[in-house]
Amino acid sequence: MAAEFGDYVRKCREKKRAQSADFSLRKLAQRVGIEPSYLSKVERGQESPPSEATISSLAKELDEDPDVLLALAGKVSSDLQKIIRKRPKLFAQLIREMKNMPNHAVVRVVREVRDGDW
């Protein structure tokens, strides 16, 4: 889990680093409020993924989806947890039923802005 998360973050950062020096290990760590040595260890999978708040900051800096990074870190964002806790049975059932659905079918489940008769 830690290795997969770290590897993904490192690849994203290096991709950005190729375009801008702002994405050096040191500068990125500084912006998200952690030590460069810690970020380095996280990227190498030698440390567990950081807190939800730090992962969200990393996602913002790297233009990545925070839910994707959290999932790689084996976490679920606190707002999603809150939603699930409200109706745990319903959401557990829904997620299990959707697990084998193709992506295009899953995205159809999200709430759309309804179009009516103009």
Place this chain on the structure above:
Amino acid sequence: MIELKQNRLNFSFPEVSPDARLTIEFQRTLRIPDDDQTYPLPPGLGKFPLEHVDDYASRVPERWVQRGGVMLPMYQAEALWINFNFHYVQDRESPYPFAVKISAGKIDAVTGENWDEQLHRKPQDYVVIPRQPWLDGYCIRRGVIRQFVAMPLGAGYSAEEQITGEAEHGGLQIKVFPMRRKAFERRFPVVRKRRMMRSRRCFPEEAPLEALFARKVDSMALAPGGQMSQEIYDDEFPFHEWCHKTSSRCFVHLVNTEVWRGITGKKPPTKPPKARDYTNAGLPWFDYYDERPAVPGQEKLSNLQSVAELAEEKRQNVLPENDPVDPQNVVGLRKGMRLGQVREGCF
């Protein structure tokens, strides 16, 4: 499909391409003076809040529920601009292109023609994304628009009422057509280039302010306000490259701010600053440079009377604080500038 997230309309067309995604938001802004001058672009002062009409079905007119869509609050004489945030496809180093029809009161903002579900090339009745980064009003002639300004539907000021003589629809209507996937992939093969810069200063949303409550749902319509320099860019793509049969559309209802809280229970945004106060504070206005050709204005829109002109005829005072301003701090934005590139100024 269209989703409403964080006060943005997210259009996506997974059936065409996973990259076919476009975000549209409605920016609060200064109302530019409605006089003989042509002004530069005003700033964005934060996004208008958006709500599903269905969530308040029992408190809005039945006709709104029939139309579906979303709603947003506007003060009388408040201005708005539409911001197109495209999705940048990294490995092709290009945004996914879209053709977007924009109407106010079911009057096309580019041609002045009545609402029509199809795209038309001659005259072009849509804007092309990403070429068109934003739209601030009705195209009255090449390179000049009249700002979208909210007025009560039925007061006679809107483009809809001036052109059709009826006060039936109000609001904004948006229809988005993606480019065909094959055309996109052929035109923009996988490459590696540097990202382009594009930014018009948008201030963060401000804290809402107490507003009056009135148990009455007033529909708002968009009327032509002051003149602003803004091109509506000519479609650079062959017409057949648009997905004419795949589109998504949204009706955006405009609610008088005074009744917004009565409907939603939420505070409306505060009033935007006045153009004079903003200018006197030395805050920036904007100019956007792109050498591509722009469409000419159509007669129906160029013949519209502005709110100030009509108010004078009607002997009404509907535009307080309409004194001319002299923006000195005008920031130039140029299409295609790279990150870090020094902008050439005027000297």
